[in-house]
Amino acid sequence: MYFGRHGCKQHIHGKPIRFGFKAWVAATRLGYCIQADLYEGRSEVRETGLGEHVVTKLTQAVQNVYPDCAFSVFCDNFFTSPSLLSSLQTKNVKITGTVRQNRVDKCPLLDVKSFKKKARGFYDYRFDQNDSICAVRWNDNNVVTLLSNEFGVQPIQKAKRYSAAVKRRIEIDQPNVVAQYNRFMGGVDRLDANIGVYRIAIRGKKWYTSLLTWLIDVTVNNSALMARSHGANIDTLEFRRSIARTLLLKYGTARVHPGVPLKVTSNVPLSVRRHAANHMIMVSQTRRRCAFCKNKTVKMCRSCGVNLHDKCFEKFHA
Structure with missing residues (x-):
């Protein structure tokens, strides 16, 4: 942890840790970090918005390593926009994400005020045939809007919700794009949760200390997920302990107690x-x-x- 001042530190109101360094991360559904980019402020010249620029930059870095693979990207409303879906459509990248109401480019969906008067599970959608973009607005506990160039409304899924009127759980309609988004979203949050369980607790006076410890935590998280994917039945704590034991056996030395040295070292003959x-x-x-x-x-x-x-x-x- 680093509590000093630095020009790259950010403040995000409402976050559990409001002050700190920001990193843009692309992660899998289980929290495996694929690509990360530390945010340095407005240091790059960009022709698009920040969210679109970040997604394009991260996907381009991954495609440079895997040029022949098709990717499905799920992102929240900070990044999603119709221009992002259109620009990445030609690069073999599919985007699905929630979108803010002022970013739907005047899509003729039913307005939010009227949506709140509808029954839970009601949905409305429009499809752009030119860019193959589906816009869906769905009424759940709140009104949510999604854009996708990979999934559509069909087939309609069923979601269980508690109804205060009948005092029991009921089933409501759920568009397929919502079900797919709920299944694959949250990979970065999962990464943060995995790291936060056994985070390296080192405080330093150097600004790069927190970045180095975070990179180590991310590496250990990726290694533990990879070990479990290959059949290892080991949790994160035991995996970290195995790393510590291996390093101590290879590089460690016996502890010298004060006043009882194992060997007298002196230049006196x-x-x-x-x-x-x-x-x-x-x-x-x-x-x-x-x-x-x-x-x-x-x-x-x-x-x-x-x-x-x-x-x-x-x-x-x-």
Whole structure:
């Protein structure tokens, strides 16, 4: 975590963590991070809106790695617009997402005020044959509008909702595009949830500390998902523990307790330490580490020229 000031830190009111660095992320349904791009502010020249620019940039980066694959992208109302669906239609990318009411380009759907008077499950849709875009407005607990160039209204699904009038759960009509969106959306939220369970809790005074720890968390999350996809029956906590054990066995060293070192390290020759005369403890001008127990002291041996505690003097010369 980093609580200092930086020009790239953002403020998003209403978020659980309002201040911090923002990253645009493309993730799978289960939270596997495919592509990420740190937001640096208005640093790039763009001809479209920010949401459309971000989706285009992330999909282009993924298509550079997998040029022959077709992709289905699900995004929320910050990114979705008719121009985004039209521009990516030619690049073999299908888009499905919720859209804000002022971004439907005057699509003649029934207005929201009239929609709220309809029964739950009522829907209205329009289809643009030129760009193969389906616009659907559906009345659930609230009125929601979606755009898609991959899914349409048919086949009509059934969704269970609680009815206060009859005091039981009932089934209402649900367009297919809504059902598909509910199934595949939320991959970035799933990624954040996976990371948040066992996040690296390190606070630093350097701005890049939080970015490095976040990248490590994302890497561990991806590795755990990949291990489970190959048949490993292991949860995230045990996976992190296995990583820690492997690193300690390979790079770790035995813990040295203060005052009881495993090995005395000193540049003083053994002949001087054990056989030379004039060993006398005295007070030094500089506080240094003891040559035997490694704790700091101002006492030193006049003959050996190293700092030593009174209790370490005899042991060092034995």
